[in-house]
Amino acid sequence: MTTFLGFTMSNTTPVTSSTIELANGPSQTLSFKETVRERHSVRSFLPTPVPDAVLRSVLEDAQRTPSNCNTQPWQVHIVSGATRDALSKALLADDEAGRMTPDFSFSTADFCGVYSERSKAQGAAYYQAIGVPREATEDRRLASRYNLEFFGAPHAALLFMPSFGDDVRVAGDIGMYAQTLLLSLTAHGLGGIPQTMLGFYADTIRELLGIDPSLKMLFGISFGYPDKAATANRYRIDKAPIEESVTFHN
Numbered sequence: 001m002t003t004f005l006g007f008t009m010s011n012t013t014p015v016t017s018s019t020i021e022l023a024n025g026p027s028q029t030l031s032f033k034e035t036v037r038e039r040h041s042v043r044s045f046l047p048t049p050v051p052d053a054v055l056r057s058v059l060e061d062a063q064r065t066p067s068n069c070n071t072q073p074w075q076v077h078i079v080s081g082a083t084r085d086a087l088s089k090a091l092l093a094d095d096e097a098g099r100m101t102p103d104f105s106f107s108t109a110d111f112c113g114v115y116s117e118r119s120k121a122q123g124a125a126y127y128q129a130i131g132v133p134r135e136a137t138e139d140r141r142l143a144s145r146y147n148l149e150f151f152g153a154p155h156a157a158l159l160f161m162p163s164f165g166d167d168v169r170v171a172g173d174i175g176m177y178a179q180t181l182l183l184s185l186t187a188h189g190l191g192g193i194p195q196t197m198l199g200f201y202a203d204t205i206r207e208l209l210g211i212d213p214s215l216k217m218l219f220g221i222s223f224g225y226p227d228k229a230a231t232a233n234r235y236r237i238d239k240a241p242i243e244e245s246v247t248f249h250n
């Protein structure tokens with residue numbers, strides 16, 4: 001049993017039909033297919049910092065990302081140690097005060113049809129995994145606030161971008177960068193989670209880190225060594241079959 005935000009959780013209860021055991025340790029070399037399938041959103045981390053050489057190797061991988069006209073528009077700010085702690089404190093204070101300054105809008109209410117269904121299914125699976133029932137609104141709020149503590153991760157990469165045109169192409173490049181970073185983390189025995197929620201506090205992050213106001217924040221990625229025993233990490237969300245996403249035209 002472990003404790004998460006004051007909730008006692010069983011480490012052994014399978015919560016969805018897709019619950020799997022993590023088979024690969026950090027020392028094992030993963031094939032590309034294994035890396036893609038091993039990657040998942042990690043929502044509980046060990047406090048152990050990532051060694052500088054490993055972090056550099058991950059960032060070198062991510063730097064290989066393709067981008068529109070090779071503009072490489074990602075500006076990545078990594079917080080660790082005392083800066084990470086100070087930022088978390090500032091974000092929690094913002095949350096407490098209801099102070100939000102996102103550069104880009106976001107609302108799950110905008111999702112429709114199957115996209116809304118998938119979004120709801122993902123929320124339900126996560127809260128079931130950490131043992132928070134639907135009606136426990138305060139516990140859900142606390143669980144959501146854990147985003148602002150970087151889910152216990154010792155590091156977070158905050159992804160900023162210059163603004164060009166309607167920003168859509170640039171945002172696409174940042175998304176590609178993020179996935180390369182996430183896959184490299186997995187290949188190095190690490191884990192991460194992309195977090196739109198961190199971007200809700202863009203002004204605070206810019207101020208605390210001295211980031212140029214012309215750079216917009218898309219989202220952040222908390223990362224480190226996954227706490228594999230944590231219930232939050234022991235469920236996997238299903239993906240739709242390719243037939244729901246791909247149309248072949250011959």
Ligand SMILES: Cc1cc2nc3c(=O)[nH]c(=O)nc-3n(C[C@H](O)[C@H](O)[C@H](O)COP(=O)(O)O)c2cc1C
Nearest residue numbers: 039040041042122147193194195196197198219237
């Ligand atoms: C751009 C982006 C932003 C996300 N923001 C959050 C977030 O703020 N908080 C969170 O708990 N999960 C966040 N997620 C994680 C998604 O919920 C997760 O990727 C999705 O449910 C699929 O699960 P998987 O990553 O384990 O495959 C985000 C994912 C992406 C790609």
